[in-house]
Amino acid sequence: MISYEPLFRTMKEKGVTSYRLGKLGFPLSNFYAMKHGDNVSTHTINQL
Secondary structure, eight states: OOOOHHHHHHHHHHTOOHHHHHHTTOOHHHHHHHHTTOOOOHHHHHHO
């Protein structure tokens, strides 16, 4: 299983919120799927 904890830690350190990701065009449904450990595509990971 892939852990996204380093991503979330980096986002917190840099002050990037889920709201900001949404404003930049990243689908929040994908963000919340990652947050809850659901499956996401490699395209989604590449977008980040």
